[in-house]
Amino acid sequence: MAKRRAVGNPLALAVLSGLLLEPMHPYEMGRRLKETGKDRNIKYNRGSLYMVVEQLRKAGFIAEQETVRDTARPERTVYALTDSGRAELYDWMRELVAEPEHEYPRFGVALSLLGVLEPGEAVELLGTRLVALDREAAEITADTARAKEQGLPWVFLVEEDYRLALLEAERRFVTTLIDGLKAPEYLRAWQEALGEGTPWSAPEQ
Incomplete structure (x- = not known):
């Protein structure tokens, strides 16, 4: 039986996976999702992405690392993966890959x-x-x-x-x-x- 996740949106899994490579701000996360084609299977918009990022922060899976200030753009908060976020990522991935789940199409x-x-x-x-x-x-x-x-x-x-x-x-x-x-x-x-x-x-x- 699937575990009840603190943040169960599949977009959260994509965010955790992206931050495994390096810290990023949400705009960069969205750009990477499109570049790697993950947006074909994980539907999102700017609002939902920022909402999931905030949910992950509150759950302790990611943390603010720094705020980048650029005169040409609004300031952006860069987020990094925490140890609990890394553990959540691998636990969730192992569950999804190994355990079939009826999805009621x-x-x-x-x-x-x-x-x-x-x-x-x-x-x-x-x-x-x-x-x-x-x-x-x-x-x-x-x-x-x-x-x-x-x-x-x-x-x-x-x-x-x-x-x-x-x-x-x-x-x-x-x-x-x-x-x-x-x-x-x-x-x-x-x-x-x-x-x-x-x-x-x-x-x-």
């Missing part, structure tokens, strides 16, 4: 209730999903190819390889599901249980 909810849809409509909707999956996979493939050409080390792209593997697995699953929904035995069973004239009939669009 929205598609899983839809699948659990798929039987309420008329089979033909379900097949059409899943076909639309296949098109979207193919488009997303193509975008990821193109983005990672460009990143590799620019010399970005593979370890910074491994999460994109994971996303691509998930998309490919989902595509195979959806294709098989469509075949199952078209099977005569399923159509007969659906018609008997939820066909036209039953209380569960879907309204026409």
